[in-house]
Amino acid sequence: MSVLKPFLSDNAAAVHPRVWEAMRRADEPDAPYDGDALSQALDARFTALFGRECAALWVATGTAANCLALGTMVQPHGAVVCHREAHIEVDEGGAPGFFLHGAKLMLAEGEGAKLTPEGIAALVDPIRNDVHQVQPHAIAITQASEYGRSYRPAELAALADFARARRLGLHMDGARFANAAAFLGGSPEDAARAASGPVDSLAFGFIKNGGLGAEAVVLFDPEAAAQVRYRRKRAGHLQCKGRYLAAQILALLEDGLWLANAAHANAAAREVAAGCADRLLHPVEANELFVRLTVPERAALRAQDFAFYDWGAESARFVTAWNTRLEDAVALGKAIAAL
Amino acid sequence: MSVLKPFLSDNAAAVHPRVWEAMRRADEPDAPYDGDALSQALDARFTALFGRECAALWVATGTAANCLALGTMVQPHGAVVCHREAHIEVDEGGAPGFFLHGAKLMLAEGEGAKLTPEGIAALVDPIRNDVHQVQPHAIAITQASEYGRSYRPAELAALADFARARRLGLHMDGARFANAAAFLGGSPEDAARAASGPVDSLAFGFIKNGGLGAEAVVLFDPEAAAQVRYRRKRAGHLQCKGRYLAAQILALLEDGLWLANAAHANAAAREVAAGCADRLLHPVEANELFVRLTVPERAALRAQDFAFYDWGAESARFVTAWNTRLEDAVALGKAIAAL
Amino acid sequence: MSVLKPFLSDNAAAVHPRVWEAMRRADEPDAPYDGDALSQALDARFTALFGRECAALWVATGTAANCLALGTMVQPHGAVVCHREAHIEVDEGGAPGFFLHGAKLMLAEGEGAKLTPEGIAALVDPIRNDVHQVQPHAIAITQASEYGRSYRPAELAALADFARARRLGLHMDGARFANAAAFLGGSPEDAARAASGPVDSLAFGFIKNGGLGAEAVVLFDPEAAAQVRYRRKRAGHLQCKGRYLAAQILALLEDGLWLANAAHANAAAREVAAGCADRLLHPVEANELFVRLTVPERAALRAQDFAFYDWGAESARFVTAWNTRLEDAVALGKAIAAL
């Protein structure tokens, strides 16, 4: 029987062996919740990585990470500006409405699912500054974006300037932060800093990158961190065996495993792209490919055991992961080229 | 160096080897979220266990499990009746207020942190049936209770009758459901059915009983289950690698491991109790002991490497777990007896 | 000094003398909240008007009326479909997010700010029926619409069929319901039934039509009414001197005053329209006119003491009211014609 060559998503990929090992080591008794040594090590570990003071809290999902961070910036009567195709708008089941107590999402436009100061201004400038209209309180961007595009440091700086000028918070959904960082390149520290820029908070994704069930909410504002500690509990996200979550994150941070995993996934994506450059809907800047493919073409690929999602009527999405076999990626590129 | 003999809590105990094995097996690729074969098997598995149709969804914490279930019974303008010392009132950081959109908790009295129809009636009968006063919509009980007491089937039936007569939902917080079931005895099916009685929903705890980070919300009303599926996502509790959570639960359900683990913890508790029957504040009906101990007595025990929490000024709480060494329990009982 | 000829809005017009008289009569002692004879008369009065069983509760604003009604149809994890330019989306300060506990508004398109089954289907059909995407629970339409357009009975029937088929509630924001009813014509009963069609709930506006501070939430589902009674209190909208609100509503319902007032406003609008038919952006089907006017033209009108709002860069909005002097309306029509 043929073996599936999976390009459906990175979100259900296996757990990295070093993550398993770290979790097993956490079997040693320690304090519950986040009182254990591993959880207590996170703030310092992320502060070192980003080179500026921050707090880092584990949670089980990116949805929780994003919403807990946004809750520190957005009053219930305010709004978050995000891209029309942002995950928090399209695919999180209304979680922002829940965590933010009814605050709105305001949908801006931008090429490649990326926001720009101009795109945000076009959305928010017409809002009357009166109580009849909901006012924006924060901006949420996604790194890498929903179309696998990565913000460059200059773009992040411009967004941060804009946010500061408008007194808006700036949050980054980093479900695939590692892939953006790997794309920007450099040491783990360089890459992390380049990819995060001067954001106020970051949902640093590990699950799609070799983890099991731990993301980090990284908060560069200490008051925000204090609030999130309470709200994480209130949202049922303070797990009592938290050391197993901290262990996952620390294992991935160790020796830059997070960056190596992402670099591998990105490399696999580039292998695929090599075979279909003329069909790409978006430049490949992370580990996702959006490829123009007719219905018969997609059927032909699936007949060759490639697994992937349709993306609208005319194209498909391929996602690589930390454990994608490069030969599968090469094969996929060739198969598309041969269509 | 001496080794700590831990009786602090079962909530940070190590993960059972069979749970680890099951999780590792889940490394095989499968669908994300709860589309995988393991997650899809839960409804049938719990239906067989309880002998009546139900849906079962994994979540990462008991707090989430309780609140998601209660949300199916309680409108935002209503209230949950619970014991004054219930975990949802005392130790969940206000989670019910969040998940239930501002619904109230109403605090009833009852011996051993258990509720009775009489105790609930004493609380709710004086409530005027008008819009100025918040009306109860549901009852939440804890099995085993916060004082390690177990509801008997007849008590559960009486509560269910009362709830039905008042048109109230009946939810069971089963953070230590397994310990209550083991106390009531019988086969896994017998014990599960005896311990749950005719409740409308159950937060079935696995984490304190050898799991890592998976509890089951068990819903005996199909409409409630449909709603919880949406609300789990909205609360950021739909993990994308859900198969690792389902694996934990299934491993513990297999061959009654959940019941054996709990029976072990209960046995350990009885060993302790054997040494301090005259000091017990509550009968030992699960895996918790509340023991009258002066400050010097507690110091003396700690000097012998017993780890535990103070419980008020005059007593201490000891909790056993699936992995408590019986010799430690025996030693503790003897140490208390020798005071 | 010249006297202003006001066409800014009907929302701040004076209170009708018969409303004042009715309020003064309510000075007689009676029960607080809605226990008084006037408040208790509302259900029967509206049931007679609409010819089908309903409950009617006063509240102080249309925002509260809309949101309380929608709250009976929409779970916090669901959504309301409304027009992109609906008042609840644009001008109610995020009130639906508050009253619906974070439910979303989904924005459909439609000519004249009116919804159609086709327009709604275009919005909701692409929504995946899974927990990652928020599902619609209700439709909200505005009668007359934000552009002064009135739904015809056949249009309402089609929307109701669509709603029923999709299991969606159907709510009508009737801030200017009376103006739509007057446009459709007939006796008060005929007009009210034609303008409301088979909606599930209606926010029946009186304030813009001669009232002071009382709108009616009309609920054709008895269970919904029971819920709204509790939620009105919870939202701080149960006034203790409620008889003064009921008095306003009853005074306007008496002898069809509500319809006569609206007919007058509509007639005034038609007088204006007579002078600017070629400049109208929308047919005049109620008491609002949207008129193409350049900046200098608007300045010229204001120099003649006409007061009105700009509507974008190229046009103006004129609103007539129950107390608009017909001679002012005629004069405005002529002044525009003379530009």
Next chain:
Amino acid sequence: MSVLKPFLSDNAAAVHPRVWEAMRRADEPDAPYDGDALSQALDARFTALFGRECAALWVATGTAANCLALGTMVQPHGAVVCHREAHIEVDEGGAPGFFLHGAKLMLAEGEGAKLTPEGIAALVDPIRNDVHQVQPHAIAITQASEYGRSYRPAELAALADFARARRLGLHMDGARFANAAAFLGGSPEDAARAASGPVDSLAFGFIKNGGLGAEAVVLFDPEAAAQVRYRRKRAGHLQCKGRYLAAQILALLEDGLWLANAAHANAAAREVAAGCADRLLHPVEANELFVRLTVPERAALRAQDFAFYDWGAESARFVTAWNTRLEDAVALGKAIAAL
């Protein structure tokens, strides 16, 4: 037929003639919402009264006034400390849970339904300063209290010191603020300042004191005021004909009418008290009397056309109002004395 002598409550009393006159004068056209001259005058008017900078916004109910003010002090994950018998706990239909997005009420004890630093400390000191327990964010007191008791300036100062030391906000529910102020005595300015002390916010009640449907939220913190302006709209409490609400408040503030009305009600209460001093459950410090009366005694009074509420099984509550006839009060006192 005999005329009822009403002592049921002040909450449904007629509207004062000077309030009616002021409302009728507001028929003159002005800007909608709170853009009119009357609404715009409120901040200055209350600043002059209290002798310190404040903002004052009208709303239709005390429930809304209290909850909007508390929302500026209490995060959704926090709590309000109030008396066990406080109106916000007992009789507002769960409104704080709604407006505060699920924040808790924590119930302190205190004689006469008044709070003291000691009583609050007894409640909050045992709360562990960790994320598992909800933390208090504010204190709410009622002036006059639910038992008609008035806080003295020294008591208010002590509470404010306590609140500041614990970093808690201090809000005053002043549904019967005027009665407390009249009890404390002096000019309107003196009385208002004595009765409010150094609170952070005040729900200044006018409805029970001759108004129709307008209370003032008085905020001594400008940032809080900015937030309340948005949240008032979001809660559906920004009425478009707001000038009629401002007119009520300004009429009652003019020439100290508010204080004179309250002084009259208090005097009437003292007349009643003169006849039943030995039966009083609480000292009479405002316009409410709680009187020990057997069932037959109450029946005897009702047979003499006195209208009032039972207060538990053994007593009755009598409330006087701005328009209570002194002869009725004298008659009631005598009737009780004669029992």
